[in-house]
């Protein structure tokens with residue numbers, strides 16, 4: 001099968017230009033040109049994270065109390081981190097994004113009683129901490 005036929009097949013399968021280019025070993029501009037020729041819309045995806053969620057889960061271990069321990073790298077200040085194509089990301093931020101599907105605002109920290117817990121349900125960003133503090137008083141901040 002020709003590269004062009006492969007590209008057309010993958011375009012119809014709903015893949016993005018870059019994914020097709022990687023698979024068929026052509027430049028993504030080539031794929032874009034064929035897409036335009038066929039009148040297929042560009043696939044607009046939310047910005048993909050520079051890491052895989054699998055990489056996160058592979059570095060975690062459930063522990064007592066429903067918490068999640070980080071078995072991966074810790075930076076010099078003891079923060080759990082994951083090396084990505086864009087540099088280091090804290091495991092807290094990745095956990096936050098897994099749970100909330102948005103970027104956190106301000107620092108993300110575990111809001112549970114386990115030090116360095118990376119459970120997606122347990123991490124909080126700044127607005128969440130402020131909200132809980134307003135509801136439960138400063139002691140919860």
Ligand SMILES: [Zn+2]
Nearest residue numbers: 067112117122
């Ligand atoms: Zn926890």
